[in-house]
Amino acid sequence: MIIYLKEHLQLFVLMILWTITGIYLGSVSFPIIGLSIVLLMTRRFYVEILLGFWMILMYSDSFEQMFDFAKAFKPIYMLVVAGVVILHRHVLLEGQNVIFRLFLPFFVWSFLIMYDNPQLSLSFQKTLSYSLLFFTVPAIMRHLLERDQHSTLKAIVFFGTAYLTAGLILRFFGVEFVYHVGRFSGLMGNPNGLGVLTFLFAIVFATASFRHPNFLPRGIRVLVWLIIFANLFMCQSRSALFATLLYFLFSSASVLRGFIGIIAFAIILFSYQFLLHNLPLVVTSLGLEEFFRLDTLEGGSGRLIAWEFTWTQIQDNFFVGRGFTYTDWIFWQNYDLLTSLGHLGNAHNSFLTFWLDTGLIGLILYLIAFFLMFFTISKRYANAVPVMYAIIFSASFESWLTASLNPNTITFLMTLSIMLYGRPPEDKSSTIDGSVSDEGEENPLLIDG
Numbered sequence: 001m002i003i004y005l006k007e008h009l010q011l012f013v014l015m016i017l018w019t020i021t022g023i024y025l026g027s028v029s030f031p032i033i034g035l036s037i038v039l040l041m042t043r044r045f046y047v048e049i050l051l052g053f054w055m056i057l058m059y060s061d062s063f064e065q066m067f068d069f070a071k072a073f074k075p076i077y078m079l080v081v082a083g084v085v086i087l088h089r090h091v092l093l094e095g096q097n098v099i100f101r102l103f104l105p106f107f108v109w110s111f112l113i114m115y116d117n118p119q120l121s122l123s124f125q126k127t128l129s130y131s132l133l134f135f136t137v138p139a140i141m142r143h144l145l146e147r148d149q150h151s152t153l154k155a156i157v158f159f160g161t162a163y164l165t166a167g168l169i170l171r172f173f174g175v176e177f178v179y180h181v182g183r184f185s186g187l188m189g190n191p192n193g194l195g196v197l198t199f200l201f202a203i204v205f206a207t208a209s210f211r212h213p214n215f216l217p218r219g220i221r222v223l224v225w226l227i228i229f230a231n232l233f234m235c236q237s238r239s240a241l242f243a244t245l246l247y248f249l250f251s252s253a254s255v256l257r258g259f260i261g262i263i264a265f266a267i268i269l270f271s272y273q274f275l276l277h278n279l280p281l282v283v284t285s286l287g288l289e290e291f292f293r294l295d296t297l298e299g300g301s302g303r304l305i306a307w308e309f310t311w312t313q314i315q316d317n318f319f320v321g322r323g324f325t326y327t328d329w330i331f332w333q334n335y336d337l338l339t340s341l342g343h344l345g346n347a348h349n350s351f352l353t354f355w356l357d358t359g360l361i362g363l364i365l366y367l368i369a370f371f372l373m374f375f376t377i378s379k380r381y382a383n384a385v386p387v388m389y390a391i392i393f394s395a396s397f398e399s400w401l402t403a404s405l406n407p408n409t410i411t412f413l414m415t416l417s418i419m420l421y422g423r424p425p426e427d428k429s430s431t432i433d434g435s436v437s438d439e440g441e442e443n444p445l446l447i448d449g
Contacts, residue, residue: 114323195237321359
């Protein structure tokens with residue numbers, strides 16, 4: 001840990017500078033942060049640029065007013081990152097961007113249908129940012145992994161761990177803003193948001209460990225897992241914890257590979273909400289009422305209400321949809337009604353949100369790209385299917401997958417890139433057109449690697 005901090009001292013100093021200037025100077029800090037990014041670009045410090053973007057997106061999800069600068073700056077940063085990729089295309093666009101290419105039909109469709117959106121400008125911005133995210137992050141990740149996989153994975157893991165650790169430290173010192181409605185939320189401001197981010201970071205860490213088993217010492221790996229599960233348990237996000245455990249289950253049990261795994265996952269996915277309705281007796285007997293938030297089990301935290309409302313609205317936009325942000329708009333228009341029924345938030349299901357925003361055609365285009373992507377990755381990475389199951393499960397209970405400028409979608413893209421472009425240490429090939437055997441890779445679930 002100390003060695004890493006010394007190696008990347010300038011990165012952490014820069015991130016601290018951005019945080020301090022952003023909190024105290026607000027929009028006045030934008031030229032300072034922007035100039036820093038330009039300097040990073042001239043020196044081709046792509047890791048720093050990517051992690052800086054990740055940090056800004058993390059801050060932007062916070063409810064705290066002091067992080068408002070990140071909300072305002074993140075679309076600017078997205079355009080800057082796109083500019084970096086285009087200006088350095090001879091370096092960052094050398095190979096095929098498989099992920100972006102697969103989703104391109106979905107992006108084109110999303111642009112075509114948004115003409116009827118009640119928030120046309122906002123819809124255009126979100127569609128553009130979503131497209132740019134899929135265009136830029138995999139391109140940067142591919143270059144970094146091919147150039148220096150070991151250092152890239154260390155940087156991502158340590159940076160994510162530092163963010164999660166900061167929330168735990170602030171809780172230890174009794175800082176109030178790390179709680180939201182009585183639940184631990186770390187720096188995210190939203191406990192469910194922290195749960196999703198922690199789950200996705202767990203997948204990133206497991207994938208990095210699988211691709212490069214010895215990139216961290218055993219003691220550090222144990223510490224990272226402890227921090228991950230501390231955040232998962234303390235934020236009390238049931239779906240995030242269950243999605244993480246689901247990944248461990250499917251990646252560890254070889255019998256759950258193939259058709260049996262598909263059946264088992266389908267049963268788990270469709271019975272999860274039913275199980276929540278029948279958990280009170282078991283939870284009470286184990287004395288875990290507080291963790292499982294027994295008072296919210298019956299209504300599924302308003303999810304059933306949200307799903308029913310979303311399905312009703314889909315009937316009016318069944319095949320085509322009205323573009324990104326339409327779901328947010330229609331939920332806001334019916335805020336009083338939904339609140340009176342016990343619902344807070346959005347649709348709580350990424351796939352229903354895609355359907356309402358882009359219609360059945362858009363949802364199908366997205367799912368085709370999604371499954372083709374994991375099919376392609378599964379030829380190179382043994383645990384691709386368990387990751388896919390965990391992502392589908394998490395996205396079925398939260399709408400994070402439909403968001404562009406949040407810390408979760410970029411983390412998802414980092415994971416995909418590591419699975420697709422990463423390689424075992426002994427494999428020196430840098431192309432992705434052929435299949436690479438996973439023999440010799442070690443299971444990250446075994447702490448000793």
